[in-house]
Amino acid sequence: MSFDAAGTPLLAAENLSLTRGGRDLFSGLSLQVARGQLWQVEGENGAGKTSLLRILAGLSRFGYEGAVTRAVNPLYLGHHSAVKALLSPRENIAWHPSGEADYAQADIDDALARVGLYGYESLPCHSLSAGQQRRVNLARLYLSNNPLWILDEPFTAIDHAGVAALQARFVEHVAEGGAVLVTSHQVLEVDCEVHRVVVGAGAAA
Amino acid sequence: MNAPGTAGFFLRLLRRQLVLALRRPIEIINPLLFFAIVMALFPLGLGPAPDTLAAFAPGVLWIIALLACLLTSESVFRGDFEDGSLEQLLLSPQPLYFSALTYSTAHWLTTGLLLALVSPVFALMLNLPASAIPALAASLFLGTGILSLIGCIGAALTVGLKRGGMLISLLVLPLYVPVLIFGSAAVRGAVEGIPVAPYLAILGAMLSLGIALAPLAVAAGLRISLDA
Known part of the structure; x- marks a missing residue:
């Protein structure tokens, strides 16, 4: 685990401003995500949450003002699940293009079991439901050593029990010294401090 | 920020691409089928005289191979773009240069290499002299x-x-044009009994240049395409 080098923030943004289609989505937005913090990005539909997350993750590199510094490449889960329908859950994780590590098969099966995919490891993903396909992607949260998670609507298509398990995982990760930045319209039910950043019109942030 | 196991990652990525291709065999068969169909049309258009066909064969075979490669190249990144895999690839701690090279290699293994392997059969159908087939x-x-x-x-x-x-x-x-010129010239050279090694050497030099530079352009292109 590479979580122990405390001190500098994992992710810092200064004075971010973004205009899309003539509309100011946000301006003068600053935040510092340190180890051990859970951040929730809030805002209405179309407020610019995903745009903000793509900027913070480093996927959008132009077209905005301000500066972003990252201590590490984040583990980013976006709207698209990056799950290949023709591959099994096990293959999807083992050959994942994010290339974070060469996981042992036992670890992969363990992570898949923890997201409720025990018994589905070697079925092609096109035979899984939408929620199960999202869960394949979420299994990475049980494998990765990456301290910084940027998650865009991770609860989409996930059932109640799954959402609770996921929130418990966030708390665990934060307690281990990681950091989580998440967008969701749901209220996070976690027993740790949630830092909030509000995006969009009428935002007092 | 090089993650450990870089070589292992590219082998896994290559394996992923090849397994994906094999599970959708139609995409591997398509360019070969295209090659066969277009080639079958030429005797109908040019007339079945063996000498005419043999004279046109080097150019015809190379042009069809080129078009087959062009048709399939559009889809190299399409699926991975749509399902978000490319975002993950860009955020990967692994060097994007080698990832780009891996995608190109997978594409070549599933189209170009197969075209080169089946080309002698088609060459015989167009009455290309047997002495030119190794050069082709x-x-x-x-x-x-x-x-x-x-x-x-x-x-x-x-x-x-x-x-x-x-x-x-x-x-x-x-950018395809120089490859077509030297590629078909090599085959024509073999038909006329001229040494083909110089042509192949030029193609090899172009390939080396391509391996060195093309992945840089691919990486930059992917970053631009995903920025929007």
Whole structure:
């Protein structure tokens, strides 16, 4: 685990401003995500949450003002699940293009079991439901050593029990010294401090 | 920020691409079928006289191989763009240069290499002299590698567009031209009894240049396409 080098923030943004289609989505937005913090990005539909997350993750590199510094490449889960329908859950994780590590098969099966995919490891993903396909992607949260998670609507298509398990995982990760930045319209039910950043019109942030 | 196991990652990525291709065999068969169909049309258009066909065969075979590569190159990054895999690839701590090279290699293995392997059969159907067949296979073997690398540049630049099909042809065809010239010249040289080694050497040099530079362009193209 590479979580122990405390001190500098994992992710810092200064004075971010973004205009899309003539509309100011946000301006003068600053935040510092340190180890051990859970951040929730809030805002209405179309407020610019995903745009903000793509900027913070480093996927959008132009077209905005301000500066972003990252201590590490984040583990980013976006709207698209990056799950290949023709591959099994096990293959999807083992050959994942994010290339974070060469996981042992036992670890992969363990992570898949923890997201409720025990018994589905070697079925092609096109035979899984939408929620199960999202869960394949979420299994990475049980494998990765990456301290910084940027998650865009991770609860989409996930059932109640799954959402609770996921929130418990966030708390665990934060307690281990990681950091989580998440967008969701749901209220996070976690027993740790949630830092909030509000995006969009009428935002007092 | 190099993650450990870089070589292992590219082998896994290559394996992923090849397994994906094998589970959709139609995409591997399509270019071969295209090659066969178009080639079957030439005797109908040019007349079945064996001498005429033999005279046109080097150019015809190379042009069809080139078009088959062009047709398939559009889809290299399409699926991975749509399902978000490319975002993950860009955020990967692994060098994007080698990832781009891996995608090109996978494309070549599933189109160019197969075209080079089956080309002798088609060459016989067009009455190409048997002495020119090794030159044909060798020139396609090297040349399609260059075509895959160039095609990936076009694919990376147009992957974010809804209909990039025509644009990719415009971007890529000018770069294909030198490969076509030297590739078909090698086969014609073999028919006329001229040494083909110089042509193959030029193709090899172009391939080396392509391996060195094309992945840089592909990486930059992918970053631009995903920025939107």
